[in-house]
Amino acid sequence: MKRISWLLLVVGLVALPACVTINIYFPAAAAEKAADKIIDEVWQLKGEQAAPETKESK
């Protein structure tokens, strides 16, 4: 049991900097997702949101 506790502690300590990292660097993918959501609402594109990813070309 004690060994498991130590293992968990180490895992937690290793994972801790990961949270900090996520918050320091700009989350580009999340930002794109947020932007898409807002743009769909502002431009009311929800109906045709089904295939936005297939329109990669300009």
Added chain:
Amino acid sequence: MMKKLLFTLLLLPLLAFAAADLEINTPAISALKSAMQGRHGQLAAHYASGAVGLTRDGLIAVHDANAVPLKDRQGVNSLVAAENNDRNALYREIAAANGHPEWEAEVRSTFAGRWVQKAQGGWWYQDASGWAKK
């Protein structure tokens, strides 16, 4: 005591995972969104005629004033100015809502790309070399 500490440590990464989505559900952001949505009813025709286009910095600008009758030009200018005010505020609010006001420029450039990506065919937008028609 030890158990509690462990539990907290294990939960932290989960919190970070939950934070992988950007916060965009604040009253300020919602207000800006609905103002912009209302304004889009008026702007859509100007995007389609080429009078107004999307800029590289996530804003809009008059692209071809001649596409608008002289008497309506002032109205278009006001629409553009109001929309840009809201867009600037939107980028600022998103960065602030996520606790990182310094992200504003990156939020803006993300939006700049997505506006163009989602623009309809025939609309004008700016890329590195100037105005282009989608």
